[in-house]
Amino acid sequence: MLSRRTLIFSGLSVAALGGAVYGLWPRLGKYWDEVERQRQLLSSNPELEGFVRMATLAANGHNSQPWKFRINPTDVSILPDFSRRTQVVDPDDHHLFVSLGCAAENFTIAAAAHGQTADVRVFGGGPETAVNIALQPGATQETSLYKAIPLRQSTRSDFDGKSVTAAEIDLLTAAAREDGVSVLIFTDTTQREAILEFVVEGNSAQMDDPAFVAELRQWLRFNPRQALATKDGLFSACTGNPVVPGWMGDAMFDVFFTKDGENDKYSKHIRSSAGIAVFIGDREDPEHWIKVGRSFQLFALQATVLGIRNAHLNMPIEVPSLRPEFARWLGIPDMRPDLIVRFGRAPALPMSLRRPVSEVVI
Numbered sequence: 481m482l483s484r485r486t487l488i489f490s491g492l493s494v495a496a497l498g499g500a501v502y503g504l505w506p507r508l509g510k511y512w513d514e515v516e517r518q519r520q521l522l523s524s525n526p527e528l529e530g531f532v533r534m535a536t537l538a539a540n541g542h543n544s545q546p547w548k549f550r551i552n553p554t555d556v557s558i559l560p561d562f563s564r565r566t567q568v569v570d571p572d573d574h575h576l577f578v579s580l581g582c583a584a585e586n587f588t589i590a591a592a593a594h595g596q597t598a599d600v601r602v603f604g605g606g607p608e609t610a611v612n613i614a615l616q617p618g619a620t621q622e623t624s625l626y627k628a629i630p631l632r633q634s635t636r637s638d639f640d641g642k643s644v645t646a647a648e649i650d651l652l653t654a655a656a657r658e659d660g661v662s663v664l665i666f667t668d669t670t671q672r673e674a675i676l677e678f679v680v681e682g683n684s685a686q687m688d689d690p691a692f693v694a695e696l697r698q699w700l701r702f703n704p705r706q707a708l709a710t711k712d713g714l715f716s717a718c719t720g721n722p723v724v725p726g727w728m729g730d731a732m733f734d735v736f737f738t739k740d741g742e743n744d745k746y747s748k749h750i751r752s753s754a755g756i757a758v759f760i761g762d763r764e765d766p767e768h769w770i771k772v773g774r775s776f777q778l779f780a781l782q783a784t785v786l787g788i789r790n791a792h793l794n795m796p797i798e799v800p801s802l803r804p805e806f807a808r809w810l811g812i813p814d815m816r817p818d819l820i821v822r823f824g825r826a827p828a829l830p831m832s833l834r835r836p837v838s839e840v841v842i
């Protein structure tokens with residue numbers, strides 16, 4: 481059973497967070513207004529569309545938002561949107577189904593906060609796999625995890641180099657508990673250095689692959705105008721990078737996005753983190769990838785409650801030739817490690833945007 485216990489909520493509102501971050505990115509203008517508009521908690525007695533909006537605030541690969549929502553009177557299905565797949569980095573749609581799980585978890589937490597108990601079922605199978613969430617009136621659970629939904633983000637900056645407490649790690653792993661998913665935590669320097677070696681090897685393989693770089697390039701947004709036009713993808717301010725005109729972004733990408741530069745960045749990222757969490761599903765199928773997504777989303781929300789940030793470093797599990805070696809290092813040679821996530825403390829970066837509910841409802 482999932483633990484909904486949480487400790488000390490950081491008490492930040494999106495407005496406060498926006499204000500603090502605004503000082504660093506003063507020229508984002510209308511971008512802030514859109515973030516503020518998208519990241520409101522729901523008013524009382526929300527329509528099902530409200531729960532869908534909260535679901536879309538979930539983590540998802542490349543911010544591709546690879547989901548569609550079918551709304552019925554008392555249930556909602558979350559379906560894969562294969563038109564948004566990232567076939568080079570994610571050829572078997574693993575990340576796509578993990579992303580559906582992240583969205584499903586936000587949906588159920590938002591529903592519970594408004595007195596709706598969610599019965600989550602995975603149906604279909606293979607590429608047809610999807611999630612159905614049936615709702616019925618229940619106890620209202622307006623938890624700190626719910627309030628953390630608009631505040632959670634992937635923070636791809638250096639962290640502060642400090643440890644987090646054992647009690648905090650216990651809370652993170654308790655929150656992430658999900659049938660069929662294990663979470664391994666690595667805080668020891670030797671272990672983190674070993675994972676760094678895998679990350680550098682994986683990143684080097686990806687940077688040497690022109691198809692990987694071309695696909696990533698398609699999802700980059702270099703300025704607020706580009707980010708606001710699509711409301712998806714990876715906006716440079718959200719990754720701690722400068723905001724520049726599109727033409728300059730293209731040129732800078734070619735000059736500054738280098739294998740050595742990226743490997744140095746990831747070394748600093750890992751060395752300044754408090755630890756690394758690895759998520760592992762019991763089986764290698766879309767049903768378990770959805771479970772992994774639910775588990776990760778809970779972990780990330782609980783981290784947000786504790787003022788702990790997180791960011792993915794999935795290269796060793798994305799590069800197919802490296803994944804078995806990483807699994808052997810983990811001591812699970814016959815299983816597939818699903819996600820690699822560092823955590824620690826750092827200031828917030830700007831929040832990423834989402835497409836409106838009207839664009840994801842079918």
Ligand SMILES: Cc1cc2nc3c(=O)[nH]c(=O)nc-3n(C[C@H](O)[C@H](O)[C@H](O)COP(=O)(O)O)c2cc1C
Nearest residue numbers: 539540541542543575578579633634792793794832
């Ligand atoms: C399955 C999955 C894989 C991801 N892989 C990476 C990754 O390798 N590197 C990274 O920086 N972020 C990764 N992310 C984070 C997403 O890019 C991020 O969730 C998305 O851009 C939305 O931003 P947000 O999390 O700040 O809301 C991943 C997220 C998911 C759910």
